[in-house]
Amino acid sequence: MPKERRYTQYTQRDVFLQMNSYQKFLKIQVIEGTLVGASISLLRLDKEKKRLRAVILARSSDWYHYSLNVPEWKHGLTAVVCGTHDSCLIVPVLALDSMKWYETGKMRDIFGPMQPQYDANDKPMPDSFDHARKSVYGHNMLIGALMCNREDAMARLQSLPDSTRYRIEIEVRRLHQRRQGRPLVVSPDPQGGKPSLSIVSTA
Secondary structure, eight states: OOOOOOSOOOOHHHHHHHHHHTHHHHTEEEBTTOOBTTEEEEEEGGGTSEEEEEEEEEETTHHHHTTTTOTTSOOOOOEEEEEEOOSOOSSOEEETTTTEEEOTTOOOOSSOOSSOOBOTTSOBOOOHHHHHTTSHHHHHHHHHHHHTTOHHHHHHHHTSOHHHHHHHHHHHHHHTSOOSSOOOOOOSOTTTTOOOOOBOOOO
């Protein structure tokens, strides 16, 4: 299979810099003195200044790559700020390429419905999502939805050939376990969620 082109041009550094530059447009305030590794605290102004502990990622699917879904890792993260939202998470996601928030369990609707359709012979009908799931982007979206136990993702999984379904089930089981190797540097809010008037400058 030929190597697929990257579908996001963002790095973690790009995300951090743009997040700071576009705070007013994104309706957030980044709180100074809370950056630890790839985690930072911010206020979500469209949600009554709700304080969030966010991790900065190039892609939202990196949440699973870095095992941030594993409960044993008590990182205290409550949001993701990323370049591209290509998954489904149990925390809200702010995607900079679309400049919008995706609430818990919500995904980008760019490949059509994930719920499969069947013909008169009870055979799954080819559709746009079936084609998309064979790409890295579409695969990540299906995996994320499965990790969140979405019913449409479970139905899609059952519609796949046995060999494909078994391979995906193994991947999902593996992602429920913390990966080996050096973890991403993140931490709970160092200010303990206390109100702060010290905000990163957007000038």
